[in-house]
Amino acid sequence: GAVVSQHPSRVICKSGTSVKIECRSLDFQATTMFWYRQFPKKSLMLMATSNEGSKATYEQGVEKDKFLINHASLTLSTLTVTSAHPEDSSFYICSASGRGTEAFFGQGTRLTVV
């Protein structure tokens, strides 16, 4: 299958700072990228859907000013957690989709806000 690289895999930041997570499709053009959040021992919750060159569509309850998503190219999307708080600590996973039915997942980013 296609490869999606997510970076960093782990990050620890202080409260009030911002953290950027990158998601890259390495061998295909990702027209759509999805960002998920996973709480401990819970399922993946869709946060937002982004199409290249367009503004992201956020799911209900997700603060767009806190979770900034940029999808400037067909191979890169970024999620920036702004003014991070301890409750933002979570596992964030990106997924990229080209023209097919399958979406490919990154390995996830473990964010810890202290």
Added chain:
Amino acid sequence: AQSVTQLDSHVSVSEGTPVLLRCNYSSSYSPSLFWYVQHPNKGLQLLLKYTSAATLVKGINGFEAEFKKSETSFHLTKPSAHMSDAAEYFCVVRGPGAGTALIFGKGTTLSVSS
């Protein structure tokens, strides 16, 4: 709208016995259905997918699933469990079109005892 319901939050089996993880789906369209596995502190791995071809789908590691439209089910099975199968399993549905997100079930934790 698409959704999936995983009927069991936790399944326990003995090594060498069959595994059955149940999933029902709801979709307004002909869905694409997937099973993913997530080992502790790891990313997601695709086990198998159904995309309106054969109704019996064979995946990796001896897993298979059968799409039953009349029952709106997509149960995951394996004839003989291994200790390494212990993990979290997610049933996932996706609507038509590359721009639609994958929607996850709540997950089933599979425990395998020796």
